[in-house]
Amino acid sequence: xxxxxxxxxxxxxAPGGVGHDAYWDLLxxxxxxxxxxxxxxxxxxxxxxAAECDFDPLAAGLxxxxxxxxxxAAQFAVVAAREAIEDSGLELSSADPGRVGVSIGSAVGxxxxxxxxxxxxxxxxxxxxxxxxxxVPHLYGYMVPSTLAVEVAWQxxxxxxxxLISTGCTSGLDAIGHGVQLIEEGGADxxxxxxxxxxxxxxTSACFDAIKATTPDNDDPxxxxxxxxxxxxxxxxGEGSAVMVLEEAEAARRRGASVYAEILGFAGRSNAFHMTGxxxxxxxxxxxIRVALDRARLDPDDIDYINAHGSGTKQNDRHETAAFKxxxxxxxxxxxxxxxxxxxxxxxxxxxxxxxxxxxxxxRHQVVPPTANLSVSDPECDLDYVPRDAREHRMERVLTVxxxxxxxxxxxxxxxxxxxxxxx
Amino acid sequence: xxxxxxxxxxxxPPVVTGLGVVAPTGIGVRRHWESVLAGKxxxxxxxxxxxxxxxxxxxxxxxGFDAGRLVPGRLVPQTDRFTHVALIAAEAALDDARAExxxxxxxxxxxxxxxxxxxxxxxxxxxxxxxxxxxxxxxxYQSIAWFxxxxxxxVSIRHGMRGPCGxxxxxxxxxxxxxxxxxRLLNSGSRLVLSGGTDASLCPYGLVAQMAxxxxxxxxxxxxxxxxxxxxxxxxxxxxxxxxxxVESAASARERGVGHYGTLLGHAAGFDPPPGSGRPPVLASxxxxxxxxxxxxxxxxxxxxADASGVPAHDLAEAxxxxxxxxxxxxxxxxxKTLTGRLYAGGAALDTVTALLALTSGVVPHTxxxxxxxxxxxxxxxxxxxxxxxxxxxxxxxxxxxxxxxxLVAGRGDRTDIGQ
Amino acid sequence: xxxxxxxxxxxxxxxxxxxDQQTNLDDxxxxxxxxxxxxxxxxxVLELTSRIEREYDIAIPDGDLAHTLTPREAATYVAxxxxxxxx
Numbered sequence: 001x002x003x004x005x006x007x008x009x010x011x012x013x014a015p016g017g018v019g020h021d022a023y024w025d026l027l028x029x030x031x032x033x034x035x036x037x038x039x040x041x042x043x044x045x046x047x048x049x050a051a052e053c054d055f056d057p058l059a060a061g062l063x064x065x066x067x068x069x070x071x072x073a074a075q076f077a078v079v080a081a082r083e084a085i086e087d088s089g090l091e092l093s094s095a096d097p098g099r100v101g102v103s104i105g106s107a108v109g110x111x112x113x114x115x116x117x118x119x120x121x122x123x124x125x126x127x128x129x130x131x132x133x134x135x136v137p138h139l140y141g142y143m144v145p146s147t148l149a150v151e152v153a154w155q156x157x158x159x160x161x162x163x164l165i166s167t168g169c170t171s172g173l174d175a176i177g178h179g180v181q182l183i184e185e186g187g188a189d190x191x192x193x194x195x196x197x198x199x200x201x202x203x204t205s206a207c208f209d210a211i212k213a214t215t216p217d218n219d220d221p222x223x224x225x226x227x228x229x230x231x232x233x234x235x236x237x238g239e240g241s242a243v244m245v246l247e248e249a250e251a252a253r254r255r256g257a258s259v260y261a262e263i264l265g266f267a268g269r270s271n272a273f274h275m276t277g278x279x280x281x282x283x284x285x286x287x288x289i290r291v292a293l294d295r296a297r298l299d300p301d302d303i304d305y306i307n308a309h310g311s312g313t314k315q316n317d318r319h320e321t322a323a324f325k326x327x328x329x330x331x332x333x334x335x336x337x338x339x340x341x342x343x344x345x346x347x348x349x350x351x352x353x354x355x356x357x358x359x360x361x362x363x364r365h366q367v368v369p370p371t372a373n374l375s376v377s378d379p380e381c382d383l384d385y386v387p388r389d390a391r392e393h394r395m396e397r398v399l400t401v402x403x404x405x406x407x408x409x410x411x412x413x414x415x416x417x418x419x420x421x422x423x424x
Numbered sequence: 425x426x427x428x429x430x431x432x433x434x435x436x437p438p439v440v441t442g443l444g445v446v447a448p449t450g451i452g453v454r455r456h457w458e459s460v461l462a463g464k465x466x467x468x469x470x471x472x473x474x475x476x477x478x479x480x481x482x483x484x485x486x487x488g489f490d491a492g493r494l495v496p497g498r499l500v501p502q503t504d505r506f507t508h509v510a511l512i513a514a515e516a517a518l519d520d521a522r523a524e525x526x527x528x529x530x531x532x533x534x535x536x537x538x539x540x541x542x543x544x545x546x547x548x549x550x551x552x553x554x555x556x557x558x559x560x561x562x563x564x565y566q567s568i569a570w571f572x573x574x575x576x577x578x579v580s581i582r583h584g585m586r587g588p589c590g591x592x593x594x595x596x597x598x599x600x601x602x603x604x605x606x607x608r609l610l611n612s613g614s615r616l617v618l619s620g621g622t623d624a625s626l627c628p629y630g631l632v633a634q635m636a637x638x639x640x641x642x643x644x645x646x647x648x649x650x651x652x653x654x655x656x657x658x659x660x661x662x663x664x665x666x667x668x669x670x671v672e673s674a675a676s677a678r679e680r681g682v683g684h685y686g687t688l689l690g691h692a693a694g695f696d697p698p699p700g701s702g703r704p705p706v707l708a709s710x711x712x713x714x715x716x717x718x719x720x721x722x723x724x725x726x727x728x729x730a731d732a733s734g735v736p737a738h739d740l741a742e743a744x745x746x747x748x749x750x751x752x753x754x755x756x757x758x759x760x761k762t763l764t765g766r767l768y769a770g771g772a773a774l775d776t777v778t779a780l781l782a783l784t785s786g787v788v789p790h791t792x793x794x795x796x797x798x799x800x801x802x803x804x805x806x807x808x809x810x811x812x813x814x815x816x817x818x819x820x821x822x823x824x825x826x827x828x829x830x831x832l833v834a835g836r837g838d839r840t841d842i843g844q
Numbered sequence: 845x846x847x848x849x850x851x852x853x854x855x856x857x858x859x860x861x862x863x864d865q866q867t868n869l870d871d872x873x874x875x876x877x878x879x880x881x882x883x884x885x886x887x888x889v890l891e892l893t894s895r896i897e898r899e900y901d902i903a904i905p906d907g908d909l910a911h912t913l914t915p916r917e918a919a920t921y922v923a924x925x926x927x928x929x930x931x
Contacts, residue, residue, distance in 0.1 A: 002426055045559050098694060098709065108571055109542070109593075118551050118629060125555025128548075132478055132632040139636035140825065143541045143625070145572060146593045150826035154698040159706050161693040162828060163601055164593040166539065166572035174590065181428040181608055187693070203547075206554055206562040207570070211890055212906060265427045268588035269531060270580045275502075275568040276887060284586055287531060291613075295429045405568060406577025408589060498862040498883055501891075561898065564891035 005183040007260040009088025009245030011080035015051035015344045024361045027369035028390040032343045035221045039200045047214035049221040051238035051345030071110035072198035074151045076241035081152045088245035097159035101188035102152050105165045105175030105195030107349030109145025112201045160188040169404030172352025177266040179246045194243030195353035223373045227310035227339035228385045230376035235311040238345025242353035259417035260360035265296025266412035282323025285409040289327035292411040300331035307355050307400035310339020318380045338386040342372035352402045359398045368393045429612035438610045439684035442521025442670035444513035448484030448764040463792035465763045467646040479642045482649040484663025484765030502565040504543025505624035510575040513668040521670035525583040534587035535580045536605045538598025538621030539572040540768035545627035595824030599772030600832045604691040606671040615676040620668030621769035639735050652732035653739050653801045654794050660734040666770020667777045683839040685780040690718025696827030707745035714831035726815030727788045729775045731823045732759030743801035753804040759791045772822035779818040783836040786814040848923040850875045853915050860895045861888035880911040
């Protein structure tokens with residue numbers, strides 16, 4: 001029998017709380033975690049709202065040396081990984097380390113560390129020839145995003161394949177997909193897979209300001225992220241991390257693990273059109289969805305919920321809606337679709353992992369998280385977006401999608417554990 | 425079919441049908457190979473900025489790389505140098521493979537690159553503007569130039585390749601991981617993958633960040649700065665550039681009627697335990713797994729392209745692992761990267777290109793600049809001059825900062841139109 | 845009337861967004877060809893909009909400069925914004 005990958009542990013650091021319980025509470029309450037930026041002085045910026053994590057690294061269990069060494073994105077990932085491992089019930093110390101792998105996604109890596117240290121060694125941007133005598137020992141660790149995978153590997157004691165996947169805003173989905181590949185091909189039996197990003201710093205905010213991708217509506221931060229709403233006008237930056245324990249399904253069954261979900265199929269496509277622009281027809285995302293369903297051996301009617309990319313930009317939400325119709329036909333109109341970015345913002349590469357975590361929790365609890373702040377309809381967005389309130393809903397299989405700079409489109413189908421599906 | 429589209433059954437090994445090089449050894453595959461055989465070093469005192477104030481002043485720069493002349497005009501201001509380099513290498517690889525993406529199925533072609541540090545020089549310029557002048561001075565292109573996926577996105581757009589594109593960041597091991605991912609894609613429905621890696625972080629911030637590891641050589645004489653496995657080893661020399669490879673299913677190459685430089689027979693990856701754990705490094709085990717994956721015995725390997733860190737402790741660990749698998753002096757070992765410095769994401773991609781050229785031309789290139797092997801490094805290093813030994817199987821090793829460890833096994837191809 | 849000519853626009857376009865080898869911005873016809881047909885996308889227009897705003901100390905509302913405009917139309921628009929500021 002061929003090897004399959006299942007999720008047996010979930011760890012989350014997200015706006016609104018640390019831990020997957022706090023995360024699920026926020027999502028199902030339809031509460032928003034967007035607010036005026038407090039992590040840096042955003043006055044003078046076009047967009048001054050974000051979804052920030054209230055994260056105290058020491059309280060979250062990191063040691064003073066870990067805090068000094070790790071960029072905020074690494075801190076998130078390590079805390080999420082620890083929760084995922086504990087949640088899985090695995091005793092990693094008794095696993096063969098060579099059979100444990102890591103696949104972490106990140107769009108912008110250790111950008112906060114990189115920028116903070118730049119400001120020091122350039123003396124506030126004054127010196128092009130930056131002063132190496134002010135460089136911290138971990139500076140190289142901030143320049144290479146692979147550090148994020150290194151830190152998670154050290155947590156897990158992984159000595160198998162380890163990778164950092166960086167495909168912009170599809171990094172999270174692609175990293176989990178990569179982890180599934182490692183299990184299916186036999187390169188690893190256990191993979192810590194997820195993503196992390198902590199982009200709330202001046203340089204990242206400025207670069208989204210410059211292309212007017214983030215919302216300029218700063219007056220009502222709690223309602224600033226409005227996917228699929230007629231008034232949407234840009235996304236709201238976020239931060240966070242989710243890390244999952246992926247296990248080979250048969251091994252998970254043998255040890256009696258509690259399984260959240262099985263990854264049934266995934267696929268990536270690229271639009272080869274524009275680094276940031278999307279054609280309205282959703283053609284390549286539709287193709288990614290079609291191939292993911294084919295690999296999962298599913299028909300459109302088998303999909304019970306779509307966790308949308310739903311960034312809240314004018315072009316994305318239109319593009320994505322078209323892609324759902326193009327790939328799922330009539331089913332697109334009958335299946336609930338929601339965007340949790342309405343509540344936790346858009347954490348770039350991390351968001352795909354947070355969305356997979358949301359799908360795993362939705363399958364377990366049989367509740368669809370809503371799209372908050374959705375009240376004004378848009379004729380181009382005419383599907384059932386589960387506005388404002390969570391919905392109890394029978395779900396066997398769900399779909400989640402991502403779309404990112406570079407033209408990347410990824411789709412992933414997840415299902416309830418087989419035993420539960422067979423009983424049902 | 426599995427969730428990732430992996431098809432069951434036997435997969436014939438993929439073949440490499442095209443190569444593109446932009447490196448300190450030269451622009452173009454032929455020039456690179458000529459430099460390698462002649463032992464012509466691309467290392468020198470840094471010219472891209474004034475390095476006088478820094479303890480590290482030697483690097484491998486690409487000779488005569490003028491983005492304004494080589495790269496399409498509109499792409500110059502919107503991308504960093506690591507992408508400029510990649511655009512040229514990628515196009516050269518496609519040309520070399522006689523592949524015309526517009527005539528092939530769009531979803532069956534993908535771009536998979538390695539990046540180690542992204543658009544560092546572009547990023548330093550924009551942070552300077554941000555801190556000196558304010559947020560409204562940051563370029564609209566910062567959002568697409570700085571991030572690690574910039575190259576894959578631009579190459580995919582330029583050549584209309586709409587398959588499952590990817591980006592792997594595993595520092596110096598990234599090039600091999602990109603090739604391994606290409607192989608996976610070819611086993612799951614893709615027919616042609618443009619794979620490779622580049623880095624170009626020779627700007628003040630990039631250099632200073634690299635210096636923080638303490639692994640860079642502070643030797644001022646370019647001829648003495650990078651001497652892996654040697655008693656005079658003093659650390660690593662950073663370089664810029666990299667390489668691209670067209671990796672194709674054997675069936676696709678046959679259908680197009682093109683020859684190939686070699687086959688990707690096997691691969692494995694592992695990760696070193698954290699410092700202080702007391703556990704051994706994984707390199708020996710990774711080499712064994714890669715050989716097993718390739719169904720090749722150690723005695724069948726004709727040459728090993730070493731990672732060749734240049735940091736004495738790393739060299740010793742690598743030498744021990746090679747000796748553990750192949751026996752003392754059991755296999756010729758070489759490291760032409762002494763001519764380029766360490767190219768990070770570009771390093772293992774270029775090493776693989778060099779290994780394929782060696783297989784194709786029947787010549788094992790030497791490691792220029794070595795004098796006396798360091799005690800404990802019990803290797804059959806190829807020194808002084810290339811050897812015509814007609815190698816059939818090569819192993820490429822790569823180790824990335826933090827513990828990334830990869831090995832690739834390549835077999836000889838059927839192309840004869842390169843070499844000498 | 846404020847001074848902002850097609851040549852000023854072309855100069856900023858050249859430095860901010862680059863020129864492809866096959867495009868001749870000095871050709872008379874270029875001034876009356878839309879930016880998108882000259883090969884410039886929405887990002888290029890954002891980049892040159894912010895360069896014009898900084899250099900001439902004016903504000904250009906979102907979307908006023910679009911890649912469907914020609915260099916001549918864009919230059920006329922910028923000149924009128926500069927004139928408004930000077931009044």
